Amino acid sequence: MVHEMPRSKKGILIAIEGIDGSGKTTQSKLLFKALKERGYNVVLSHEPTEGRFGREIREKLRRNHIAPEKAYELFVMDRKEHIENKIKPALDNGAIVIIDRYFISTIAYQGAAGVSISKILEDHKQFAPIPDLVIILDIPVEEADKRLSNKSKDLFENNMNYLRKVREIYLNMKNFLNTNIIIINALRPVEEIHKEILNHVLKIIRNN
Ligand code: TYD
Numbered sequence: 483m484v485h486e487m488p489r490s491k492k493g494i495l496i497a498i499e500g501i502d503g504s505g506k507t508t509q510s511k512l513l514f515k516a517l518k519e520r521g522y523n524v525v526l527s528h529e530p531t532e533g534r535f536g537r538e539i540r541e542k543l544r545r546n547h548i549a550p551e552k553a554y555e556l557f558v559m560d561r562k563e564h565i566e567n568k569i570k571p572a573l574d575n576g577a578i579v580i581i582d583r584y585f586i587s588t589i590a591y592q593g594a595a596g597v598s599i600s601k602i603l604e605d606h607k608q609f610a611p612i613p614d615l616v617i618i619l620d621i622p623v624e625e626a627d628k629r630l631s632n633k634s635k636d637l638f639e640n641n642m643n644y645l646r647k648v649r650e651i652y653l654n655m656k657n658f659l660n661t662n663i664i665i666i667n668a669l670r671p672v673e674e675i676h677k678e679i680l681n682h683v684l685k686i687i688r689n690n
Contacts, residue, residue: 498619589651617664623646
């Protein structure tokens with residue numbers, strides 16, 4: 483059940499992943515800035531996107547109105563558009579593409595919601611380039627809950643038991659995906675985590 487896909491020939495694809503509150507967005511931005519400063523051609527993006535399907539997903543999540551299969555369908559449609567319009571062109575152009583969430587989120591979140599992980603892998607094999615590096619920021623669910631308690635929470639952020647399952651799948655991602663997967667203890671200071679991520683990324687760039 484391992485995801486085997488040809489890697490992109492030119493660019494480098496990096497996915498930053500983790501449960502809500504793990505600090506993905508902060509770390510994605512720091513990584514983007516550090517690579518830019520080093521003169522690399524780098525593109526930063528995120529999922530769900532700001533496109534029509536991404537907006538529909540956010541809206542539905544806010545109102546708690548969505549069955550797992552329907553959510554899955556929308557995430558896939560959003561991702562297909564994202565890959566066609568942005569990720570593939572950037573990779574073909576030789577860029578380092580950083581995405582704050584990718585299909586790894588679908589494996590973890592929709593997998594935890596009951597969608598078959600083998601189906602998710604099989605579907606994505608058809609259209610989604612596999613990342614050269616997956617960074618998973620790991621924090622306990624209790625910590626995520628504390629960090630998010632002042633923000634508005636959506637369906638996924640609400641349920642601690644659900645997030646525990648999501649985290650469990652993230653921690654076992656090497657069973658599903660055949661690529662470089664790094665699990666990072668994200669309880670540490672932001673700058674320390676950033677340095678660790680940057681070191682892993684520079685290693686991947688050197689070996690590319
Ligand atoms: P998130 O990146 O946290 O959005 P925001 O920046 O608005 O906080 O993503 C929103 C939620 O969507 C988050 O709880 C994770 C969930 N999600 C999935 O369930 N499956 C997916 O494939 C993706 C990309 C996100």
